[in-house]
Amino acid sequence: MTVYQRSEDSQRDLDLLDALGGLIARLLAEGERLAKDCEVPTFFIKALHLIDGPLAMKELGQRMHCDPSFVTSIADMMEKRGLAVRESDPADRRVKRLVLTSAGLDLKHKMEQAMLERSPWRQALTSEERATLISLIHKMAPPLSATDPADCPAEEVTNFLATAATPPVG
Template identity: 35%
Template structure:
């Protein structure tokens, strides 16, 4: 069994700061979603779909949840006219969820209302944001 060493104080502080930033982001994201009469999960699905239409299974993988949960969320988004299902051009047996024009509008309003996500980054110079992005990508890929 490998013995783990205690993290240094800087690592502990960085982890705590990450937790604080993530918690504040999620709280604001949930408030912004509620202003659009969406749950946080539904808003995340809609935002993800603005990048590209996706099958339910891939949405579930990206958001780290069960495909059956995604199906319910997509059903509710579809009932509101924010998402539509369409055949995958590469495999007509597969259905993709894709945002409608209204869904794109709601997702844009949601993004625009997220002040906290922009404010801390706005305090950084463009070069600092590039460094931060690179560091976060390295951490995510580790």
């Protein structure tokens, strides 16, 4: 029987791939649990996190790396739940902005606090180690906000998450 031999460097890279895969799986599972706990679709977590004031719907789509029609669906669902309202941009009335209501801000705060409490790096790493981890990740992949949406597969992930089980409204 022949055994396939890997170099130490190749084995380390495969171990890293396995570790990152496990971390991503854990993050997705935590996101799904958080969405279930908050009784919202999983993609609301990302949308609420990204809305940090009145935000043009087009800008939200760019930040989420998703199709404008999907952002419209998100806005519709958020409005239906009383989490956000659409308003015209005072500088250009053709532009619609999404603004979180007090209920939306409360949910955003609750979800962000829960994300922080559940994050594996906050539980396992010191502040200095987290800063190093951020630097290493950015060395390999720039933040999504710095990438061209056309070059980013995040739209596929976001659209996949949109098709995941969605709790019923209220």
